[in-house]
Amino acid sequence: MSSFRKWRVTRLVLCWIKAFHWTRHYMRQSGAFVRGYNQTASRAWILREAHTVEKGLSLPAVRHFFGRAKIDHLRSEMAASAGTPGNAPAIAVGQSVLGSYVAWHAREGVSDPLTQEVADSLAGRTDVDPDLGGTIAPRPAVGANEQAIYDRLVSTRRSVRNFSPEPVDPALIDEAIALANLSPSVCNRQPWAVAVVQEPDMVRRMLNLQAGNKGFDQTIGTLLVVLADTTAFVEEYELFEPFVDAGIFSGALVNALNVRNIGSCCLNLCVSHKMARKVIRGLGVEERFFPVMMIACGHAAEDCVVPISKRLDVQTFRF
Ligand SMILES: Cc1cc2nc3c(=O)[nH]c(=O)nc-3n(C[C@H](O)[C@H](O)[C@H](O)COP(=O)(O)O)c2cc1C
Numbered sequence: 403m404s405s406f407r408k409w410r411v412t413r414l415v416l417c418w419i420k421a422f423h424w425t426r427h428y429m430r431q432s433g434a435f436v437r438g439y440n441q442t443a444s445r446a447w448i449l450r451e452a453h454t455v456e457k458g459l460s461l462p463a464v465r466h467f468f469g470r471a472k473i474d475h476l477r478s479e480m481a482a483s484a485g486t487p488g489n490a491p492a493i494a495v496g497q498s499v500l501g502s503y504v505a506w507h508a509r510e511g512v513s514d515p516l517t518q519e520v521a522d523s524l525a526g527r528t529d530v531d532p533d534l535g536g537t538i539a540p541r542p543a544v545g546a547n548e549q550a551i552y553d554r555l556v557s558t559r560r561s562v563r564n565f566s567p568e569p570v571d572p573a574l575i576d577e578a579i580a581l582a583n584l585s586p587s588v589c590n591r592q593p594w595a596v597a598v599v600q601e602p603d604m605v606r607r608m609l610n611l612q613a614g615n616k617g618f619d620q621t622i623g624t625l626l627v628v629l630a631d632t633t634a635f636v637e638e639y640e641l642f643e644p645f646v647d648a649g650i651f652s653g654a655l656v657n658a659l660n661v662r663n664i665g666s667c668c669l670n671l672c673v674s675h676k677m678a679r680k681v682i683r684g685l686g687v688e689e690r691f692f693p694v695m696m697i698a699c700g701h702a703a704e705d706c707v708v709p710i711s712k713r714l715d716v717q718t719f720r721f
Contacts (some may be wrong), residue, residue: 404521408493415470417658417676420675423674424675425592425641425673428635428641430631430689431632431633431689432638433446433447433634433635434636434638434640435638438522439482441488441489442631442690443633443636444479444486444492445483445489445492446591446633446634446636447479447589448489448495449495449589449592450492450495451473451479451496452492452495452499452500452535453589453590454469454471454589455476455503455508456499456502459503459536463494464506464627465697466507466512467514467516470516473503473515473516473520474663475498476496477496477500479496479522479680480481480497482547482643485569494531495534496535496537497524497527497529497534498530498531498532498534498535498536499534499535500523500535501524501535501536502537502604503520504517505536519697520565520573527695528608528673532647555657559656559660561665561667561709561711562665562666562667562702562708563618563698563708564651564705564707565623565698565700565702566701566702566703566706567595567611567624568701569600570623570624570664570699570700574662574664575598575626575659575664578658578659578664579598579658581653581658582651582655583651584654585650585651585653585654587650587651588646588647591634591636592631592647593632593634593644593647593648594629594630594647595629595687596626596627596628596629597685597687598624599626600624602623604684605622605623607694608681608684609625609669609683611680611681612669612671612696613670614666615674615698618678618698621715622698622699624699625690625698626699627693627695627696628648628652628655628693628695628696628697629648629682629693629694630644630645630692631644631689632690632691632692644694645694649694652694653696657666659697659699663701664699664701665700665702667697668697669697678693681693
């Protein structure tokens with residue numbers, strides 16, 4: 403056997419091992435395989451079903467009494483989570499969506515037993531915030547000036563690999579995270595979390611688990627670890643969704659940092675399953691979180707230069 407073939411076989415085996423470990427982790431930690439009540443899986447179901455209903459209200463031709471099964475499931479998950487304080491925000495969204503569903507049918511002048519039952523359950527309640535769920539008008543078109551600013555900020559962002567010792571204000575990190583939190587996600591499940599690491603020993607420990615920071619590691623004072631919450635994925639076919647959603651979130655986060663004049667460099671976590679577990683255990687977070695990438699952050703050093711990182715034309719297929 404040629405060494406080339408050996409190399410390919412080795413890679414194939416490593417691929418299978420990685421796929422096996424990831425699938426096993428997913429099966430153990432994803433919401434698709436939980437038995438009994440699980441807080442985060444229930445939260446994901448509430449957000450998912452509530453979103454399906456509000457999505458239904460936003461379609462061009464809304465059908466009377468649509469989504470009965472979704473509403474039943476939403477209500478049963480809300481009831482199951484009622485005693486879980488951590489799920490109160492999701493329940494508030496669910497109640498608001500149900501309120502919007504009832505209000506829409508009332509405006510249409512129609513009712514059925516389920517709509518009436520939901521209406522009765524909400525009647526007289528003063529704690530249902532109508533702004534948390536339902537539909538709103540899309541924002542007005544942006545002007546050319548706003549567009550130009552956005553284009554300039556996004557097109558001039560580059561990965562920074564030489565940070566100054568000036569510490570990053572944690573409040574700015576929080577602002578950037580809050581903005582990235584508005585990223586789209588499958589059925590609005592928002593399955594991401596971020597570990598903000600600024601304690602120097604912890605930053606070093608985390609960087610030692612990542613292979614792409616050599617040469618600038620000593621300048622990194624703030625490290626974000628983007629995590630995907632695998633319990634938010636409640637179907638077996640959602641295997642890859644943690645990476646999709648947390649990836650979209652990460653892109654938005656990098657841009658949100660950029661507009662706050664915080665330089666950043668994404669750091670891949672294409673690591674073995676063992677290494678990923680070390681990241682999770684090192685952070686002390688639950689195993690349901692899977693580390694998707696790290697993001698080194700800081701203010702660019704005075705003598706900082708960045709690679710041009712020329713983009714080639716995107717391959718586009720038009721039909
Ligand atoms: C998921 C991901 C992982 C990355 N990992 C590393 C890394 O380990 N080390 C590094 O120096 N840069 C890393 N980068 C940065 C890329 O090299 C960089 O984004 C790319 O070359 C484009 O350059 P720009 O960010 O300056 O526009 C990573 C980027 C992404 C999106």
